[in-house]
Amino acid sequence: MLSHNHGDHTGGLLTLRKAMMTKNPKALSRVHVAEGFFLPAESGPRIPMLRQRAALEAAGVTFVTHKGPEELAPGVWVTGPVPRHTDEKNYPDGLKVQTAAGPAQDTIPEDQALVFDTAEGVVVLTGCGHSGAINLVQDARAITKAKTVLAVIGGLHIFDASDTRLDWTGAELKASGVKYLLMGHCTGLEATWRLRQATGLTRKTAAYGANGSTFILGKGINPGRIAG
Helix, strand or coil, rough: CCCCCCCCHHHCCHHEEEEEHCCCCCCCEEEEEEECCCCCCCCCCHHHHHHHHHHHHHHHCEEEEEEECEEEEEEECHHHHHHHHCCCCCCCCCCCEEEEEEEEECCCCCCCEEEEEECEEEEEECCCCCCCCCHHHHHHHHCCCCCCEEEEEECCCCCCCEEEEEHHHHHHHHHHCCCEEEEEEHHHHHHHHHHHHHHCCCCCEEEEECCCCEEECCEECCCCCCCC
């Protein structure tokens, strides 16, 4: 599953596919993306995947495009494009895509996440959260018909958000009942600390992760010694 079409989230796919298909021809051959993933662009982080698409398909990769939520396995959902009910703008300004109506601001409409409906609560796994942290949480609750969220894991692209926006995001996460935050990538260190404050969580339940960080049902977060 690819969360969105930015080069730092897609760039290794062709290399991995070629390396793994020698042992298993089906490895990484089905790739789940959301509608809008292949919107044309003249420059920016979309370009690597747009250029590699033909090579990936020649290597046996099939792209499965989702227009909305779909259950991939029991209790495991891909959101497809996340509805944007709040005024969050968790995406960079200035990037353009080509639409039927002409060039437009790239709001990264294909941003999607994985949602796990577990016995302990809903877990949201996001790549960058360009669709908005709270939009993601609201969508996860709607998909699973759950009232509370157990954990949010991944990047939320709020590293440069204002203090007011961070406080609002933290308050909304607290209202959702979230018990664990394992942040990383484009969330930002300062933003993670602010979210911890706003949600009333602790170093053991709200941390900035790194490669190898884990979240295990019944055990919680292990961000790693340095990250923690």
